[in-house]
Amino acid sequence: MAEIILKNITKEYENGFQAVKNINLEIKDNEFVILVGPSGCGKSTTLRMIAGLEDISDGDLLIDGEKVNDVAPQHRDIAMVFQNYALYPHMTVYQNIAYSLKLKKVPKNEIDERVKSVAKSLGLEELLDRRPGQLSGGQKQRVAMGRAIIRQPKAFLMDEPLSNLDAKLRGQMRVEIADLYQRLNTTFIYVTHDQTEAMTLGTKIVVMKDGEIQQIDNPTNLFNYPVNKFVAGFIGTPTMNFFDSECFEENGKVYLKTANGKIELTEEKANKVKEGNWIGKKVIAGIRPEHVMLSDAEHCAFEGEVNVFELLGSNAIVYIDTPDGRIVMNTPHVKRHEHGEKIYLSVLEEKLHIFDPETERVITN
Ligand SMILES: Nc1ncnc2c1ncn2[C@@H]1O[C@H](COP(=O)(O)OP(=O)(O)O)[C@@H](O)[C@H]1O
Numbered sequence: 001m002a003e004i005i006l007k008n009i010t011k012e013y014e015n016g017f018q019a020v021k022n023i024n025l026e027i028k029d030n031e032f033v034i035l036v037g038p039s040g041c042g043k044s045t046t047l048r049m050i051a052g053l054e055d056i057s058d059g060d061l062l063i064d065g066e067k068v069n070d071v072a073p074q075h076r077d078i079a080m081v082f083q084n085y086a087l088y089p090h091m092t093v094y095q096n097i098a099y100s101l102k103l104k105k106v107p108k109n110e111i112d113e114r115v116k117s118v119a120k121s122l123g124l125e126e127l128l129d130r131r132p133g134q135l136s137g138g139q140k141q142r143v144a145m146g147r148a149i150i151r152q153p154k155a156f157l158m159d160e161p162l163s164n165l166d167a168k169l170r171g172q173m174r175v176e177i178a179d180l181y182q183r184l185n186t187t188f189i190y191v192t193h194d195q196t197e198a199m200t201l202g203t204k205i206v207v208m209k210d211g212e213i214q215q216i217d218n219p220t221n222l223f224n225y226p227v228n229k230f231v232a233g234f235i236g237t238p239t240m241n242f243f244d245s246e247c248f249e250e251n252g253k254v255y256l257k258t259a260n261g262k263i264e265l266t267e268e269k270a271n272k273v274k275e276g277n278w279i280g281k282k283v284i285a286g287i288r289p290e291h292v293m294l295s296d297a298e299h300c301a302f303e304g305e306v307n308v309f310e311l312l313g314s315n316a317i318v319y320i321d322t323p324d325g326r327i328v329m330n331t332p333h334v335k336r337h338e339h340g341e342k343i344y345l346s347v348l349e350e351k352l353h354i355f356d357p358e359t360e361r362v363i364t365n
């Protein structure tokens with residue numbers, strides 16, 4: 001049980017580089033929070049500051065209301081699981097899991113009981129005599145989690161725990177972690193660079209870029225209402241299509257201009273565009289591949305040529321080159337489109353996103 005609050009936290013490394021810039025984050029007791037963002041955006045630095053493995057340059061870190069900036073890691077009662085597992089190679093699985101209790105001089109029979117209970121809950125009972133070198137990646141990951149769980153910490157911090165596993169195992173371990181969270185009912189902070197992992201695992205997702213928090217939200221809102229172009233492009237696969245455009249008004253209706261056509265805005269979006277004085281101005285528009293569909297010459301927003309057609313089973317991804325740039329369509333219609341084929345596209349107007357080209361902040365979602 002732990003409530004963790006980051007207040008204006010900044011990390012400046014000795015070389016003067018600011019890896020984390022003035023971030024604010026409240027993590028409630030028993031909450032599962034995911035930090036996600038591209039490599040180098042400051043996720044590990046943030047986690048390491050919470051664990052006490054890295055000094056905080058500026059700001060306050062509160063655990064259960066107490067400022068812990070200067071509290072040593074072992075006194076924060078937080079367990080961290082690392083990407084590379086960090087197991088002791090010369091110890092057996094049993095000894096690895098038991099180690100922290102041994103250091104605390106917990107009686108042997110109690111250690112034994114707790115190791116066996118943790119091993120059981122993680123399916124490690126048969127492996128207790130093995131050394132890490134004799135384990136698969138998934139098994140090592142489970143041992144690393146067992147080592148964290150046995151301490152019964154106030155909070156678990158996990159730094160890309162699944163990134164060394166193959167795709168299938170990753171999916172499986174993802175479910176196990178979700179299940180573990182349900183059973184332990186403790187605060188979890190989970191770091192990943194993989195937006196799919198974040199979107200499937202978390203209910204509260206913190207999107208970071210260049211040491212700054214971009215948006216904190218649930219998966220549905222991140223997908224539907226990104227606050228800026230970065231979040232819009234980072235969340236979702238294939239990634240959102242962006243194209244340069246201009247807003248214009250005609251007979252009381254508001255449109256986005258494209259090279260070969262136009263897109264009529266819904267009333268709600270039109271109002272936002274008008275309120276912000278965007279009529280006659282350049283904007284960046286965004287539409288997700290799943291909201292692009294086939295059209296005809298008369299009604300299309302884009303006309304272009306098929307470059308690549310990818311069949312994914314129940315749907316197909318089509319890459320189309322248009323004068324507005326590359327447009328990707330994710331379609332349930334798996335009719336094959338040949339390379340070079342001429343194609344007309346329209347978009348689901350209510351799913352259009354419009355961004356300020358200067359600040360890249362959203363004008364309307
Ligand atoms: N000890 C260090 N000294 C200087 N810069 C560092 C140090 N550790 C990390 N960085 C830089 O800080 C930034 C954030 O790193 P990190 O928190 O590891 O990112 P992430 O975990 O999101 O990939 C990166 O640009 C990284 O190169």
Ligand SMILES: [Mg+2]
Nearest residue numbers: 043044045159
């Ligand atoms: Mg990292």
